[in-house]
Amino acid sequence: MSTARKRTTNQGQNSTRNGSANSGDFRKSERKDTGLLATLLQLDEEYTCRCAVFADKKSKLRPFMKLIEISCHGIPWLFGTLVMILSVHQALHVELLINLFYGLVIDLIVIGILKTVFRRSRPQYNEMDMFATVSIDNYSFPSGHASRAGMLACFFVLCVLDSPKWIILAIFWSFVVTLSRVLLGRHHLVDVICGYFTGIFEYLLLAYLWIPKETCMSWLELYFSHFHL
Numbered sequence: 545m546s547t548a549r550k551r552t553t554n555q556g557q558n559s560t561r562n563g564s565a566n567s568g569d570f571r572k573s574e575r576k577d578t579g580l581l582a583t584l585l586q587l588d589e590e591y592t593c594r595c596a597v598f599a600d601k602k603s604k605l606r607p608f609m610k611l612i613e614i615s616c617h618g619i620p621w622l623f624g625t626l627v628m629i630l631s632v633h634q635a636l637h638v639e640l641l642i643n644l645f646y647g648l649v650i651d652l653i654v655i656g657i658l659k660t661v662f663r664r665s666r667p668q669y670n671e672m673d674m675f676a677t678v679s680i681d682n683y684s685f686p687s688g689h690a691s692r693a694g695m696l697a698c699f700f701v702l703c704v705l706d707s708p709k710w711i712i713l714a715i716f717w718s719f720v721v722t723l724s725r726v727l728l729g730r731h732h733l734v735d736v737i738c739g740y741f742t743g744i745f746e747y748l749l750l751a752y753l754w755i756p757k758e759t760c761m762s763w764l765e766l767y768f769s770h771f772h773l
Contacts, residue, residue: 584734585734588732588733588734589667589732591733592667592726592729592731592732592733593667593669595726595727595733596667596669596726596727596728596729597727598727598728598729599667599669599670599671599727599728599729601671601673606728609724609727609728610673610728612720612721612724613674613689613721613724613725613728613730615717615721616689616692616693616696616721617689618648618651618652618688618692621648621692621696622645622648622649625641625644625645625648626645628641629641629642629645629764635757635760635761636757638757638760638761638764639755639756639757639760639761640703640704642755642760642763642764643703643750643754643755643760644699646750646753646755647695647696647699647746647747647750648692648695650695650746650749650750650753651688651691651692651695651743651746652688654691654742654746655686655688655691655739655742656680658685658686658742659680659683659684659685659686659688660680660683662683662685662686663683664683664684664685664732664735665682665683665684666682666683666684666730666731667684667729667730667731667732669729670728670729670730671729674730684730684731684732684735685731685732685734685735685738685739686735686736686738686739686742687722687725687730687731687735687736687738687739687740688739689721689722689724689725689730689739690721690722690725690731690735690736690737690739690740690742690743691739691740691742691743691746692743693717693718693719693721693722693740693743694718694722694739694740694741694742694743694744694746694747695743695744695746695747695750696714696718696743697714697715697717697718697743698743698744698747699747699750700714701714701715702747718740722736722739722740723736725739
């Protein structure tokens, strides 16, 4: 009996030691992961600060950068697309414009959710003089302009444009918009990189959920029938 008790006691002590060792290893691994993340964020902030050459309001090129910012703002794109939907009559154009509007809405929803989840603050040197902002715009990750630029570039290159000249111009514009977010001090580098790839994902989601031409035309006919009544 005494021998059996000793064995049981030794096994319990060994399992406790092993559990403590495993717990210690887990804590060390957790500390390493946390330390790596902190290092990456520190490098992100450091290099972002070096790139934010137009963050100062006195910068001569800042007004030009703000024009680029407005060129990819959600409100002009949403409003302009809606006006175009009600102005065109060809079925192909209606299909493209309704799906473009759909993609812009998807972008707003995805970015709104991600910003609410991560709640990363904007760079401390950012000037909150952006055009038509809402409360969610106080957060930095991911960049909504970068995601919209990526989504729009994919949409126009793959669905609308045929000329290589215009395709290159669309891609160049999307890169300039994305880069301008860092140059203006609006976002960190990681924010815009992740934002652009989020935009590509949004286009893939839009392509999967694409609204067919017949459905688009039926919606438009339904609207005009009520409008004329």
